[in-house]
Amino acid sequence: MPVDFSGTWNLVSNDNFEGYMVALGIDFATRKIAKMLKPQKVIKQDGDSFYIHTTSSFRDYLLEFKVGEEFEEDNKGLDNRKCKSLVTWENDKLVCVQTGEKKNRGWTHWLEGDDLHLELRCENQVCRQVFKRA
Numbered sequence: 594m595p596v597d598f599s600g601t602w603n604l605v606s607n608d609n610f611e612g613y614m615v616a617l618g619i620d621f622a623t624r625k626i627a628k629m630l631k632p633q634k635v636i637k638q639d640g641d642s643f644y645i646h647t648t649s650s651f652r653d654y655l656l657e658f659k660v661g662e663e664f665e666e667d668n669k670g671l672d673n674r675k676c677k678s679l680v681t682w683e684n685d686k687l688v689c690v691q692t693g694e695k696k697n698r699g700w701t702h703w704l705e706g707d708d709l710h711l712e713l714r715c716e717n718q719v720c721r722q723v724f725k726r727a
């Protein structure tokens with residue numbers, strides 16, 4: 594059976610989010626607030642069509658895409674830099690490459706046991722997040 598990321602997920606760990614935010618050029622005051630957050634992700638997956646809504650008490654970010662179809666991403670409310678994004682399957686991992694001003698930018702989602710994992714990459718920084726079902 595193909596992997597299904599659908600569900601509501603709560604952040605339980607967030608390793609090196611600070612380094613990732615510094616690499617993205619997020620200012621100190623925003624980082625101070627952002628690192629206190631426990632975001633929730635609502636994922637709706639219909640085959641290769643994805644809706645990923647990351648919500649928090651501070652800001653929200655909605656991403657909708659189809660695997661294999663490049664799209665313009667505005668990162669509004671995050672670092673606000675535009676990039677061209679492409680999400681592909683690598684076995685059961687969902688891998689996004691975000692091409693733009695920042696080198697080596699992207700993320701990977703996968704399921705491990707009952708947990709949702711997210712690795713966020715920018716330049717030489719890697720942030721590792723783990724989510725549990727709400």
Ligand code: VLP
Binds near residue numbers: 651656670
């Ligand atoms: C910006 C960097 C925190 C920090 C300031 C605002 C949205 C994969 C992908 C789908 C992400 C999450 C990006 C988090 C970057 C924060 C506001 C936090 C809540 O997820 O699921 O876009 O890229």
